Amino acid sequence: MIIDEKNFIKQLKKKDEKALEYIIDIYGGIVKAVVKRHMYNIFNYQEECIQDVFLDVWYGIDKYDDKKGDFKNWIAAITKYKCIMYKRKHLPTNLNQDIEDTLVAVDDIEIEIKKKELKEEVDSLLRGLKEEDRNIFKKYYIEGKTIKEISKDMNIKDENIYNRMSRGKKKIRILFNKDK
Known part of the structure; x- marks a missing residue:
């Protein structure tokens, strides 16, 4: 039909x-x-x-x-x-x-912005150091590696890592105090 x-x-x-x-x-x-x-x-x-x-x-x-x-x-x-x-x-x-997705997205954006700002600040602080010393500071303070791990990664003795960090801190203090 x-x-x-x-x-x-x-x-x-x-x-x-x-x-x-x-x-x-x-x-x-x-x-x-x-x-x-x-x-x-x-x-x-x-x-x-x-x-x-x-x-x-x-x-x-x-x-x-x-x-x-x-x-x-x-x-x-x-x-x-x-x-x-x-x-x-x-x-x-x-x-x-x-709303939850939007809030999560906003939080993610804020985290990324803060990470970028922190990276810029760290780069600004470490600018006065040699490349190798900057890497030591980043590995120790940002990546959270121990002196032993840094020593092994960079093939440098522990004592030299301590010395470089000590000299780097002094140099950063001098450079930082000049800017104030």
């Missing part, structure tokens, strides 16, 4: 799947437009909502009365109601998730 505008409701009531395919083809654009307009802020659930609308039509076609209005208006009303239900169900959790 060919499903058309004249018999699709009758066939839907008989649970003819071709009638369901017909309304999806003919009224799917309207349903999708209503869902997109009302559920713009919960995009992840739009497709699920559209499917639920057609399920509601499939199981609730007996409630449709052509004397009360056009089928197009009836399916649009079902769609709008379904959107409201999805908003009630999913919007509060999405808003909380969005």
